[in-house]
Amino acid sequence: MIYNPTAIKVPEAANYNRKIGGRQVELYYLKNNKGMQVVVSNFGAHLIGAWLPDRRGNLTSVILGFDNIEGLARQKSYYGSTVGRYANRIAKGKFTLEGQKYSLPINNGPNSLHGGVDNFSIKIWEAKQLDSSAVELELFSEHMDEGYPGNLTAKVKYTLTDDNELMISYEATTDKTTVVNLTNHAYFNLNGEGNGDILYHIVQINADKYTPIDKTLIPTGEIAAVKSTPLDFTQPERIGKRINADHPQIKMGFGYDHNYVLNPHGMHSPVAVVTGDLSGIKLQVYTDQPGMQFYSGNYMTGENTLRGGVKDKARTGFALETQHFPDSPNRPKFPSTVLKAGEVYKTTTIYKLSV
Structure with missing residues (x-):
């Protein structure tokens, strides 16, 4: 590249x-x-x-x-x-x-x-x-x-x-x-927009657990350990190393599209660190939220034309969405989202x- x-x-x-x-x-x-x-x-x-x-x-x-604005208003991602x-x-x-x-x-x-x-x-x-x-x-x-x-x-x-x-x-x-x-x-693409996919980015997530999903990407209600699964990023690892693993959670998400249950943390320690392999640019994420959705751009199809005429092909970007857990209004054991x-x-x- x-x-x-x-x-x-x-x-x-x-x-x-x-x-x-x-x-x-x-x-x-x-x-x-x-x-x-x-x-x-x-x-x-x-x-x-x-x-x-x-x-x-x-x-x-x-x-x-x-x-x-025309491109932004037209997109649905x-x-x-x-x-x-x-x-x-x-x-x-x-x-x-x-x-x-x-x-x-x-x-x-x-x-x-x-x-x-x-x-x-x-x-x-x-x-x-x-x-x-x-x-x-x-x-x-x-x-x-x-x-x-x-x-x-x-x-x-x-x-x-x-x-x-x-x-x-x-x-x-x-x-x-x-x-x-x-x-x-x-x-995000820390190698720079238009510089290929994010599969060689190095990711570390401060989460020992995650919320497994069903085939419609809704949490099952279980809070499971990431250890011994392809979802384990407690140590730095390439995004792409296990993204096509023969694991039911990876198959249902077509890669990573999962909520991580963040370990106890404050605003002074990052819940995630990502480094671009080509640029050397590092992203650190800090939040007071209990969860974070890691999405590896699995559904990017190339239908959108991004800046500079670049197409949003599969896995050319990743998202780290800090949040409360998906479907919490239906899951009383999850942290509450009631206001x-x-x-x-x-x-x-x-x-x-x-x-």
């Missing part, structure tokens, strides 16, 4: 600043003193991309994305999306809360995924650039929006520090008991990049 780190440029505002449904879409640029840049849009509170110098000083795009109200899957689009049964749109096999059809990732958020390093976005989701109870106000704040930390802070309030699980669905009136949902995830 020829390493071509300078091929993908920072998108121009003129290619994104359009009106969708009468609402204005805009880009917001964050920069730090290390030369790192992050771009955010108020369309879906998307993380459009991140660029930083590699070990040779070349500005490298490490998050997959699109050259224009949640590239860089803020997903909600409920990230990941809810079995059969149904759950019961305080004795009331709720039904959600079915948009992923027999299940509801990432908040349903008209989810947070395609809404126009209210945005305010706080300074050159931070932008805050807000969305109002009315009662029974996509089947979820309660008038919910959600906020997302992106902050880029001078230590190359992209801090994503989430907050939500409701006037009626509901369920909330927000995350970002960025696809009641008067409470405040708060969570923070940091993606730290270095060379």
Whole structure:
């Protein structure tokens, strides 16, 4: 593979600043003193991309994305999306809360995924650039929006520090008991966008356990050990080494598409570390969440044209979605995702990049 780190440029505002449904879409640029840049849009509170110098000083795009708003709005794979109200899957689009049964749109096999059809990732958020390093976005989701109870106000704040930390802070309030699980669905390629697949990236995940899935990718309810399985990343390992292993969990996920039960941790120790084999760029993930979905891009089909005319072929990006567990509203033994009136949902995830 020829390493071509300078091929993908920072998108121009003129290619994104359009009106969708009468609402204005805009880009917001964050920069730090290390030369790192992050771009955010108020369309879906998307993380459009991140660029930083590699070990040779070349500005490298490490998050997959699109050259224009048309490409972003057309795609259905949640590239860089803020997903909600409920990230990941809810079995059969149904759950019961305080004795009331709720039904959600079915948009992923027999299940509801990432908040349903008209989810947070395609809404126009209210945005305010706080300074050159931070932008805050807000969305109002009315009662029974996509089947979820309660008038919910959600906020997302992106902050880029001078230590190359992209801090994503989430907050939500409701006037009626509901369920909330927000995350970002960025696809990373630490060798640089357009530089092939991610199979030789080295991954380590601080999780001794995971939640096994059934054939529809819904947790079975079991919390199982990763030891002696292809899902064990407690020690650094290539993503691709066991991605096609003859193991029922790998077969059902067509690779990695599993929620890891994170070991006890604080915000000062990473829950995951990934290194690009060609670029030397390292990603460290910090979060206060109990789980993280590791997705190895198994369903990338090449149907989307990414920045620079690159196709999103299979496994050209990976996602590390910090979260509560999938289907938690139907699994009382899982950490709760219930938010009641008067409470405040708060969570923070940091993606730290270095060379």
